[in-house]
Every structure is written in C-alpha cells, then in structure tokens.
Amino acid sequence: MSSVADRAYEPVIGLEIHVQLSTRTKMFCGCALSFGEEPNTRTCPVCLGHPGTLPVVNAEAVHYGLMIGLALDCELAPRSIFHRKNYFYPDLPKGYQVSQYDIPLAAGGRLGDVRIHRVHLEEDAAKLVHSGASGRIHGAEGSVVDFNRGGTPLVEIVSEPDIRSASEAAEWLRLLRATLRRIGVSDVNMEEGSLRCDANVSIRPAGEATLGTKAELKNMNSFRFIERGIEAEIARQEAIVRAGESVVQETLHFDPASGALTPLRSKEEAHDYRYFPEPDLVPVAPTEAMVGRAREALPELPAARAARFERELGLSSDTARLLSFRGELGDYYEEALGAARADGGADPTALASWVTVELVPRLPDGDPSASRVRPDALARLVSMVGAKRVSGSAAKEVLTAMAEDGGDPEAIVAERGLAMTDSADLGAVVDQALAANAAAVAQYRAGKEKALGAIVGAVMRETKGRADGGAVRELILERLSQ
Amino acid sequence: MSELLDLTAAQTAASLRAGEVSTDELFDHSRARAANDDLGAFLWVAEDAPPPVSAQAPLAGVPLAVKDIFCAEGVPSTSGSRILEGYRPAYTATVVERLAAAGAPMVGKTNMDEFAMGSSNENSAYGPVRNPWDRERVPGGSSGGSAAAVAAGIAPWAIGTDTGGSIRQPASLCGLVGLKPTYGSVSRYGMIAFASSLDQAGPITRDVTDAALLFRHMVGRDPCDSTSLDHPEEIELPQADRLDGLRFGVPPELSGEGIEPGVLTVLKDVLGRVEHLGGTVNETRLPHSPHGLSAYYVLAPAEASANLARYDGVRYGLRAGNGDLLSMYEHTRAEGFGDEVKRRIMLGTYALSSGYYDAYYGRAQRVRTKIVADFASAFESCDFVITPTSPSVAFRIGERTGDPLAMYLSDYCAVPASLAGLPAISIPGGLSEGLPVGIQLVGPAFSENRLLQAAHALEGAIAFPTGPPPT
Amino acid sequence: MIEREQVLHVARLARLLLSDEEVERMREELSGILDHIEKIGELDLDGVDPTSHVIALENVLRPDEPRPSLAREAALSMAPQPGDTGFGVPSPGS
C-alpha cells in the first residue's frame, strides 16, 4: 500500500457552459439584444420586471435550444417546463430568474469523448457596474445597474465529469465552441461573454470510481485562463490532500492577473432558491415539425466533418481538425476542392496544406471570406504546383500577390515570368553549370555525393527558382552518367 | 342625472344611444360622484375627460371603475400598496385597453386590499372601504372599492380580479353580480400579479346582463399573456327566464358547517326558486373541497412570495434603508408592505423553502389535482354546482382583523372553483339581517354562456333590487 | 409550532426586516395557519400528480421580432435613485 504522499491522483472535471443565443430579441420580451449600446436603452416594462408584466417565450430561442440539443446528441424532452429560481440581487429585476430546472429541454447527450448531462434554456441577468467604472450617481456612493443584457436568451450546457486534465478541458471546450459556431446559434465570444465557462474540479486516487469533493471555478474568460485555472486548482487540491487534509466544497473566483483562486464570499445564508414551476409560462412540447425544422437547420458538425476529411480525403488528424473546428476554413477548403475537381483535380492533401499553412497567415483578421484569394484561384495555383508548371517557392510569391491584390495565378505567373523553365532551356543551363563547376563534378565523380548540391544550387540560382529542384537533380545525374 | 347612475349599465347605454344624455356629460357626472366619494372606494379619479366615445360603440361610453390592480399608462397604479405609491406605469393592461376601445372609459381606480390579499378591504395601505349597505361594515375584498363604487351608484359597473374569491365575495357582500371567468379566458397582462395560476379579471355589475356585456369585451387570447386563450364561444347576452332540465348540485361540504344560518336560509330559498323555474336540485359531493382553503393558502402565498420579490427599491416604487444593499432590501420591503402581505410572503417563502417544499407546496398541488377531479365528477351528474358565495354577510370593520385564520375562512366557498380554474358567478340571493347574501354558481370550464343564462333566469325570479341600497 | 429561528431565517430569505415584536407575532400567526394547513397531511395523495396549471396549453411562443424599447429617460423616470445612465443601488458588499 502506497503512502498518501506518493499516491497518484486523477483530476475529475466537468464543465458548465452558458451560451448567449444570437436571436434578434430577448428571451421573454421584444427588446432587441444589446451589442454595446448605451446603458439602459434596450429595456421595456417586461425586462425591467414592472408590475403586471408577463413573459412570452421567444420561438427562435427554443429553436436554437433544440438545435443545440440535437447537435450534442441529446434526448429532447417531450415536454419541458420553466421554473422560477428565487434570490435577490440588483441585476435580477423580478427577484427570480426564469430557468429550466427538473425537466430541461434536452439531456443525456455526447460531444466527442464527453457526455452531456443536460441542456436548458434560461434568461441572462443584467449587468451591475460597480462605482468608479461608469456612471455618476446623485448623492450616494454605489453601483449602477444596466438592464440591457437582462433577459438575453441563454442556453446552459452541463457536461458529465468526464474530463481528466486541464488541457483536455480546453480542447473539449474548443470543440464545443466550434460546434456552436458552426450551427450558428451564438457568437461564442469568451471575451465578450457570449460563451462563459465554469468548471467543477475534484481529484481522486487514480483508478478509483468515487468522486471527490468538488470546487466550482468561475470567471475564466479565455481558453488560456481555463487551462491555468484548472491546473492551479488541481495543484491546490493535491497539496491539500497530500497534507492529509480534505477539500471543502466552495466556489472559487479565478483572477487572471495573478492566476490566483480566491473563494467567493459565501452568501449570508445558505442558498435556498425555492424553485417552483413558473405559473406565467406553459410547457414547451416540441412537435415533430419543430424538431424537424431544428434537425434540418443543422449543418455537418465539426467532429463529423473532421472524421470525413480524414476518412475520405486522407488528411492528417491535425489538419482535419483545424479545417473543421474553424468552420469557415473548412468551407473555404471545400469550395477550393470543388473547383479543383471540376478542373480535373488537385491533391486534397496538398490543397489542405496550402490552406492551413500558407493561406491562413495571409488572411486579413483570419477571415477567409474577407480574403482576396478566391478559392478557385488557390485551387488552380496548387494545381500548377502539382503539374510542375510553377515551383513551390514561386507559388508562395504568387499567393502573396493574390492575397494583396487578388487576380488569377496564371496571369501573375506570366506577368512575373515565374513559369517553370522548360526542359530544353533547363538542359542548356545544366550544361553551363557543369562546365562552370568542374571542381564539384570531379568531387562527385570521386564519390562525394554532397558535391551535387553545389551544381543544383547553381542551376536554381540561374533559373531564379523557376526550375523544379527534383527535375534539375535528375537532369544533372543523367548528364553525369553519360 | 343622478337617477341615471342608478340604472344598470345596459340601461344607461340605451339612454346614451337615445341621446337623452351625452357620453361626456355622463362621464363628468360619474367623475364628480367619484371625486366626492366618502366610502373610500376610489384611489384615483380621472382628471380629464377621455377621448370622445361614440354612443354607438359597443359599450356606448358607459364609464368604468377599474380596480387599482390594473396598470394604466401614466395613471397611479398601486395595487393598494405603499410600496407602489406614486408609481405610474409606462403601459396599459390589456383588459383596460380592450374595454376602453369598446367604449367603456376608465373613470377612476378603486381601492383594494393590498396586492389583492384580503377579504375585507381593510388591508389597503390607503384606508378601508365602507359598505354602502351599512357603512360600519366591510364591502368584502379584495375588490372592495369596485364593489362599493357600483353598489353606491358611483360607477355603473366595474372590473375586479379574483384569486380566491376577490370578485365574488365583495359582490356578495354588496348585493351585486360578480363573475370570475374560466382561468385563461381574460388576459392577465397589466394586472399586478398576486398568484399567477389563480388570478383572473372579471366584471362586478348590478345585474347579470351587465356582467355578460362587460365580459364579452374582456375575453380573448392576448399575445402578451402566454396563459390566455380564446373563448370557444361568442359571449351572448342572456335571455333565459326558465331553468328547465338544468341540474343544480348542492355540495354538503360547502353548504353546512361554518355557514351562517341566515345565509343558509337564503340558499334554501334560492334552491326553491330553482325548482320552481323547472330546474332540479340534488346533492353533489365535492369531497376534497374542505381542504381547498389549506391548499389555497399554500399555493397562493408561494406564488405571491415570488411575484412580490420585484418590489426591491431598485427600478420603481419605494426605497428605504441605510446605504447598504441588504438594508435597502429589508427596509424597503418592511416599510412598503403591510402586515397581511408580509404574513403571506412569509407563509409562501416557508412553504417553498428547502425541507418543506414537499410537505406543503407539493402536497397542496396534489390537493389541487383532487379538487379538479372532484368538480369533473360532479359535472357528470349536474350542470352547475350551487353554494353560498360567502359563509357570512358583511361583517363589521375591525371585527376580524386580529385573527388572520378567521378572515381566511371568508374564502371557504369561493376557493375550490379558483383552484380548479372554473367559471363562477355570484348573484344576490336575498337578504339576511338586512344585508345582501350572494349565491354562487360554478360551471365547467368555458361554460360562461350557460352560467350567465342560468344566473339570468334566477335573477328574474329573485328580483333583487338593482339600484343602490335603501338608506 | 415554528421556532423563532425559522421565522428569522424565512424573513431573511424574503428580505423582510421584522421587529422583535413582529417576529413573535409572526411566529404565533404562522403556527396557527400552518396547523390548519397541515390537515392536508392526512390525505392519501400517493400517485396523485401535482397541478401547476389548470389550462392545457403548450408551446405558446412569440416570433423573434424586435419591438421598440423604452427611452432611457422613461425607464429611469420611475427609479428611486436614477443615475445618468442607470439605476443606482448600494454596492454589494458595501
């Protein structure tokens, strides 16, 4: 039996993600969603919680919720209801949040290697701006509430505790974000808060099935912070356990500046949200038509697309994931591939590599749709490389020119004289190079194969890179064997 | 002109159409009466004449008294509470808007028990209302101001709201007709919420025809209220004067123990008239109805505890406290709410709190299921359930304020229909000790037309005077 | 009979400040009401479904179409402590 000190521990991590839906209006009223508008310009009696007002569910929010449920392979509840979650806070205008509780919209799904516990609809809180940050208040120190965000539709996604490391958590969250972006239900921007992630972290002796006491980590608003936060928490819990003490259940706030985790001041009484069914709303019971419409609205999802790229196109796993997780790159790639096939073919692997390695650094704001390089133009350029009509290095120069000014690869190659030197001309250049490098020829003949490089280099210099290195080498060897 | 206000609204409408009086004159007159009201029935009276109303409009310009629970744009709307003193909503309740559009302009806002919690109107933050039949007595509640205003001839008709009897009981105590519609048939948008799964707006009028006329223009689905729906039938003006073939079920649970003898005498008399008009009377069991009050006093306070959480001193209404957040909440709510509202918030919060939910809220919801089922089986053997509306006639002001439970018992006969969401009408059945006694008819969901027809026939036989009480 | 501590706990949950005298009165009144209510504990309700709604409506949904919001001055006009841009409140934790 090993001692506590050298026993191996295994982290157990589950994520809770809040996603702001990109509907036009709020969850329960007709106010347009706010994107940095002036404070309190997107409110109405309903979302300010005025007396006598009532919520009415946004159909599009339900539609998006169903799409998310289906995309995450969940069972859709035949009849889900809303509850009231009661607590007082200035950013909560009604004194309760309308949320789904015991019967969520969807449950029991999976994304990648992680099971999905539940997916439910709710409304976002408003924003409490602490004094000093903005807004003067007459006659008193304090905070200011901006209700623009209050009532924005949210979907909460809760994973099962299937994640075993900080990097796995970040990687899975990337897949989730790519999936949500792909289906077009949210901006999924962590900095702006349209994607928010909390993590439940515990540790247990490796190989054991029981779960340890978990801590909840909040406020990790980037992938880097999520990794750092979870790593710090795993280390903290291991230190506690190795010191023979036990982890207490608490909520921790991650400070990105210091990387420290500090306990949130516990509320003065234990949470007692007094959930009960929201009497102002009726159940959501998705009809076949509603489910059908949600299913039809789903594009191919990133995980499936990556698998298809690997299986059908022979792409490497990394390239396939890069193209799928950034859906716009995958779309660009597939459009280019289609054009290439129509023209008689380009190598999918070569094209993928040109997109991910060469095109990506040349994209304005990383957005292929804003690029001046048309997918069919890139496809033709890659075909020219494949057909040895232009060398790889010359093609990169062409791509740079296209990225700056657009245009056709053929025209740029012709205009700049970058076409591959043809074999007759090349023969003459090789003969000259052999004559001019007699010493290297002698060394080669004496068995020093490396000497060949000097002759190839001379030819490449003379052709200004327009010659194909392999062809030059072959030609030199042919001459030398004569 | 004064005699005009003693008429029913339908009779007044006929005078308006005949050109005997103009809509403006009538409105001014009603407004002046409301402004001089010494019953405490009004919390606000219209300052300006409404936009011109045509006497040819469906409701002919007959002025309407509106319970202060309804929001009206720019008009003080307090729900009888200190916490909303000075609050002027930015929007108008659907019902008020619909009735104004049909030609019933709002002449004033009527006093009420704070947030509709009460059966005597003594829980208003703005003082009690006196019953025109005996000014030392309560008008009932919570729509006490609406009932007093109509009974005294200040307004031809009024709207109120009913959560556990708040239209029917004051109608009963003031000798009026009060209709609580099927839950969902009238929009709740703009009605300051008490208990959302029970609250319904309805008319308080001098006769059954007026109730039908007003109700006809209140019903219908409202896109702003998810729980509203279209009434399956066009609401008709009742004409019936016979009850042939109709079966009236008398539940012993609601017509025996705990009911004043004088009230039971009136019930007996009315049952005699039912038979005389060709109807039949039989006993019908509602075995769970004695538990209705208990279920109601869990469910309604639970919903209210959440509905009243918005009164926090942040966005509107009263703010108190000494500068920190907790004290803002606790002082605002301590100063803004009256005793009965605090009691029900406490009761509801307790019933929902961790460890008690199943024993109270969960069980009460199941009792509700049983009560729904009781009515369903009763309506297999009868067309209407008939009971007293209130166990007693109007009681003296101050008589029950010290004993919340005794006050709650006023709702004993009214609450079962509320829990089941069923339409129920109270009509004056006669007098006991010189005070009105209301009789309640309950029908299946959306049976308002049949309920109004039966009530109309009975009304003709009872011949209770529709004018103001003898003074 | 409910305890004084329970009254205080519930009052805190409901954000109601009660004086000592009110706490005692509330304890007595709530106990009396709860005693009455507890009669529903005698009923056999096994297998009975709870009723939250008496209406059989489902999927009451609103099209995702924006409607005008309130002007900020209108929204703030009813606030007890309006700021230039928002609703003033004491800072949490202050």
Ligand SMILES: [Zn+2]
């Ligand atoms: Zn709004």
